[in-house]
Amino acid sequence: MVLWGGRFEGETEALVRRFGDSFPFDRRLYAADIAGSIAYAKALERTGIITPEERAQLVEALERVRGEFEAGAFSPSPGDEDVHTAVERRLTELLGEELAGKLHTGRSRNDQVTTDLRLWLLERLPRLEAGLTALQGALVAGAEEHLGVLMPGYTHLRQAQPLLLSHWLMSHFWRLSRDRERLEGLKERLSVLPLGSGALAGNPWGIDREYLARELGFARCSENSLDAVSDRDYVAEFLFFSALLGTHLSQLAEDLILFSAPELGFLELPEGFCTGSSLMPQKVNPDPLELLRGRAGRLIGTLCGFLTTLKGLPSGYNKDLQEDKEPLFFAMDTLELALPLLAGLVQGLRVDRGRAEGALREETLATELADYLVAKGIPFRTAHRLVGKVILRAARLGCSLKELPLEEYRKVHPAFASDLYEVLDFHRAVERRDSPGGTATARVQEQIQKAKELLRKEDKDD
Numbered sequence: 154m155v156l157w158g159g160r161f162e163g164e165t166e167a168l169v170r171r172f173g174d175s176f177p178f179d180r181r182l183y184a185a186d187i188a189g190s191i192a193y194a195k196a197l198e199r200t201g202i203i204t205p206e207e208r209a210q211l212v213e214a215l216e217r218v219r220g221e222f223e224a225g226a227f228s229p230s231p232g233d234e235d236v237h238t239a240v241e242r243r244l245t246e247l248l249g250e251e252l253a254g255k256l257h258t259g260r261s262r263n264d265q266v267t268t269d270l271r272l273w274l275l276e277r278l279p280r281l282e283a284g285l286t287a288l289q290g291a292l293v294a295g296a297e298e299h300l301g302v303l304m305p306g307y308t309h310l311r312q313a314q315p316l317l318l319s320h321w322l323m324s325h326f327w328r329l330s331r332d333r334e335r336l337e338g339l340k341e342r343l344s345v346l347p348l349g350s351g352a353l354a355g356n357p358w359g360i361d362r363e364y365l366a367r368e369l370g371f372a373r374c375s376e377n378s379l380d381a382v383s384d385r386d387y388v389a390e391f392l393f394f395s396a397l398l399g400t401h402l403s404q405l406a407e408d409l410i411l412f413s414a415p416e417l418g419f420l421e422l423p424e425g426f427c428t429g430s431s432l433m434p435q436k437v438n439p440d441p442l443e444l445l446r447g448r449a450g451r452l453i454g455t456l457c458g459f460l461t462t463l464k465g466l467p468s469g470y471n472k473d474l475q476e477d478k479e480p481l482f483f484a485m486d487t488l489e490l491a492l493p494l495l496a497g498l499v500q501g502l503r504v505d506r507g508r509a510e511g512a513l514r515e516e517t518l519a520t521e522l523a524d525y526l527v528a529k530g531i532p533f534r535t536a537h538r539l540v541g542k543v544i545l546r547a548a549r550l551g552c553s554l555k556e557l558p559l560e561e562y563r564k565v566h567p568a569f570a571s572d573l574y575e576v577l578d579f580h581r582a583v584e585r586r587d588s589p590g591g592t593a594t595a596r597v598q599e600q601i602q603k604a605k606e607l608l609r610k611e612d613k614d615d
Contacts, residue, residue, distance in 0.1 A: 175235045179478050182236050183222040185272035187215050189265060189348060190240065192368040193360075194256055196349075200359045203255050211256055214247040215240075236269075237262050259360060261352035263382040263470040268348040270477065272369060274391065275343055277485055282336060284492025285398075286611060289329050291499040293604045296322040300597065303579055304412075304419055304509040305517060312514050315579045318419070318504060320592040321408070323600045328401045330607065335394050343387045346371035350378035353469045382470045385463060388477045392456040395484035396449075402491055403449035406442035409498070413439065419509040423501030426494070441494055448487050455480035513579050515553050519544060521576040521585075522554070529568045539566050 191212050198208040218240055221227040233239035245253040296319035306316035346369060349355075349362040355378040356362075362374045375381035412419040422439055430436035462476050519540050526536035542565050547557045555577050562569035575581075587593035590600070 170234070173234070173472070173475075175475055175478065176229060176233045176239055178482065179236045180222075180229075180239070181482065182269045182273050182478075183227075183240065184219065185269040185276070186236050186240050186265070187219045187222075188272060189268050189369065190256060191215050192365055193260060193348065195368065196360050196365050197255070197258060197358075199361055199364065202258055202358060207252055207255065210248060210252060211244070214244055214253075217247065218243050235262075235266075237265055259351060259356045259358040260348070261350075261382070261470075263352050264347050264350040264378075267382060267384065268346065268369070270481070271343055271345070271347070271371075271387065274387070274481070274485075275340070275370070277489075278336065278340060278343075280489055281485075281492065282333070282611070284489065284496070285329055285333050285336070286608060287496040288492055288499065289326050289333075289604070290608055291496045292322050292326045292329075293601055293608065295319075295499060295502060295504075296326070296597065296604075297601050299504045299506075300594065300601075302504060302506045302509055303513060303583060305513050306592075312517050314517050314520060314586075315513055315582050316592045317583060317594065317597050318509055319597050319601070323597065323604065325401070325405045325408075326600075326604055328404075329398075330604075332394065332398045332401060333611065335397070339387065339390050339394055341372070342390065344370075344372040345381075346374045347381035347384070350375060350381040353379050353382050379468060383466070383468065383474065385459075385474055385477050388481050389456070389459055389463065392452075392459055392480060392484055395488055396453045396456040398488065399445075399449035399452035399491075402495060403446045405495065406439075406445040409502075410439050410442050417508070417512060418505055419512065421503040421505065423498060423503075426498040426501065441498065445491055445495065448491065452484055452487060455484055510579070515555065515577065516544065518554065518577050518579070518582055521578075521582050522573065524585075525573055525576045526566070526568055531566070531568060 194203065194208050194211040194215070197203045198205055203211070218227070221243070227239075227243070229239060230242055233242060241253065241257070244256065247253070299322075300317065300319045302318040303315050304318045304321060305312040306314050306321070346362060346366040348365050348369070349360045351357075366372070366374050375384070409420065409422065411417065413422050422437075422442075424437070426439075426441055427437045428440040430438065459477065459480050462473050466473055522540045522543065523533065523536040526539060527533050531539070543554070543557070543562060546561055546565065547554055550557065550561070555574060559569065559571055559573075562573060584593045587596055589596065
């Protein structure tokens, strides 16, 4: 079925059809397309363009087409350019052109397709919300279970200061919390109805757009018909959300790969989330985590590619906008798999307390020595330099900070006294970091409690 053939005398070249047809990938919009068409049929009835009997026939036939799609019984035709063409073609087969042809009165595929895409995305977002909640819940449960376990904290992939392992887990929780906030903001901007905008100039038939918005569950109507048909900000915003969430998942995956490596061994990954080697029998590989890192790169690529598509478009609808769907579908499909996968993996983590705490190097207490001098009235920058000299002296003598004799300390500065050895304690160092958001046990417990309350609120709101 060709929706625009009257102006043309010849057939469209086969290569043009192959290059431009989108039905193979946009067919997944069928439910949204049919929902929009049912609402539009009702709106047409309200204006008197079709009768109640015609509306009933259209709705019944559209429901039949929906059933065919859902049952996998819908038979595409070589002329189905896109899902909208396919649905209208089938509707015409069922009702004849005289009635089926009335449904498109005042409607363009320009306002139809962006309505479909918004509806589809609004329907799918709750799955991502559930996936985020599950992963956040797994992180909180792990933090609560392993509260009290120490581990090295890193900067530049070098040991920096001691942390609670729970503090590390919660750091990933708060990243995901920001992702959840971005998703909530996206939902608000996504819930805008473009239907009734026509091709670009609006609808001349008195269509009640507020009624359409209520019927389809949109919060409000678009303000400008020209903007409405070309607006793909919501696609770009979703791709940004996906790229940043993918980046956060990749960072968590990298930590899990690193901390579960045999050389460190703080964590043990659940066997069901690992794979083996076709050659080396001993291998237990973190393939899903590596794929998460790789998919993050592709998610970032979809965002960059789509923004590049948008940047040079003139006003109004342009066929370039058809390039919105495949990156959107890829991003959604990726995250719908990645979030529950990572949640299951985190739930199955085993913590090796001995390895995690045994990996702590005494040099991570250097800041404690500097603070010790600060407490004795020495400016921090001076204390920093003096402790650096202490570390250098211990290294040259081949001993640890605890083994370094007091007289060696006092050669660096007379403020050092025998009580300096008391500060060389990992647990003490952790518990001193008791500012809000710090790694002290009480503060991490506060984080866990706030996180649990946030998850309960999100669950209630959903």
